[in-house]
Amino acid sequence: MSDELSSVIAATARWLVRSYPTAGGVFSAALAEAQARQAVTVAAWLRYPTPLDAALVAVAGPGGARRLDRITGSAPPETGERAEEAAGLSWIPAPRDPGDDGDAWRTWVDEVLASWAACLLTSPRLAREAAAAASRGEHARGLAVDFRRLTAPDEYDRRAAPLLRHPDLLAPVAGLHRAEFLRCLRSLRGPEVPEAGAAPAG
Numbered sequence: 001m002s003d004e005l006s007s008v009i010a011a012t013a014r015w016l017v018r019s020y021p022t023a024g025g026v027f028s029a030a031l032a033e034a035q036a037r038q039a040v041t042v043a044a045w046l047r048y049p050t051p052l053d054a055a056l057v058a059v060a061g062p063g064g065a066r067r068l069d070r071i072t073g074s075a076p077p078e079t080g081e082r083a084e085e086a087a088g089l090s091w092i093p094a095p096r097d098p099g100d101d102g103d104a105w106r107t108w109v110d111e112v113l114a115s116w117a118a119c120l121l122t123s124p125r126l127a128r129e130a131a132a133a134a135s136r137g138e139h140a141r142g143l144a145v146d147f148r149r150l151t152a153p154d155e156y157d158r159r160a161a162p163l164l165r166h167p168d169l170l171a172p173v174a175g176l177h178r179a180e181f182l183r184c185l186r187s188l189r190g191p192e193v194p195e196a197g198a199a200p201a202g
Contacts, residue, residue: 005054005139008062009044011108013037015065016117019072020163020170031149031160035121038150042127043116045134046184054139062110069106071172116181118174120150122167126185127151133188 013036022028048054120127131147134140149157153165163169 004058005044005048007108008057008110008113009037009040011062011065011105012044012110012113012117013040014105015068015109015114016040016121016164019068019074020161020166022160022163024160027156028160031157032164034149035153035157035161036117036164038131038147039117039120039127040113042120042130042134042147042150043113043181044110045137045139046130046181046188047110047112047116049137049139051138057110062108062113065106065109065111065114068109068111068114068173071176112177112180115173115175115177118170119178119181121161121165122170122174124151129185129189133185 013033016036016039017029017033022032044054048057116130120130127147128151131151135145135147153161158165167174
C-alpha cells in the first residue's frame with residue numbers, strides 16, 4: 001500500500017475518532033481507533049483499488065476535513081450554507097489533544113472515505129460484504145488481512161465506540177456518499193446490495 005494511501009487512512013480515521021470520541025480511557029480509545037482505521041482501510045481499498053489509484057490521491061489531494069467539520073458542528077458554517085449540510089448542529093470548536101501538532105493532518109482527510117467508513121461502522125451487513133470484497137483486492141495481496149474489529153466487534157469494541165457506531169449520529173456523514181458506496185459494492189458482487197434497513201423486494 002502506498003504511503004499516500006496510508007496517510008489518508010490515518011488522517012481520516014483520526015478525524016472519525018476525534019469527532020465521535022469514546023468516554024473511556026486509553027484502552028477504549030485504542031479499540032475505537034482500531035475500528036475506525038479498519039473501516040477507513042476497507043473504504044480506501046474499495047475506492048482506490050490499485051496502486052495507481054492510490055498514487056493519484058497525492059496528485060489530486062483527498063480534499064480535507066472542511067465540510068465534514070461543518071457537518072459535525074466543529075467548524076462554523078459558511079455564509080449561505082444550506083441548513084441540512086450543517087446538520088442543524090451548533091458550532092463547537094474541535095478539542096485539541098495534548099501535544100496536538102496543529103491542523104495540517106486535516107488536509108489529508110478524505111471526505112468520501114469518512115462517509116463510506118461511517119456506512120460500514122453503522123451496518124454490520126455492509127461491513128462484512130465490503131471487508132470481503134476488499135480482502136480480495138490488489139491491496140490485500142500477500143497480506144494477512146483481519147478486519148474483525150470492524151466486522152465482528154466484541155463487547156469491549158462496542159463499549160469503546162458507542163458514538164462511532166451510532167447510526168443516528170453518523171447519518172449526516174454516512175449520507176454524503178452512501179449512494180456511491182452502494183454502487184461500488186454492486187459493481188463488485190452483482191446487482192442486489194440494498195441499503196441497510198431497506199425492505200426486501202417482492
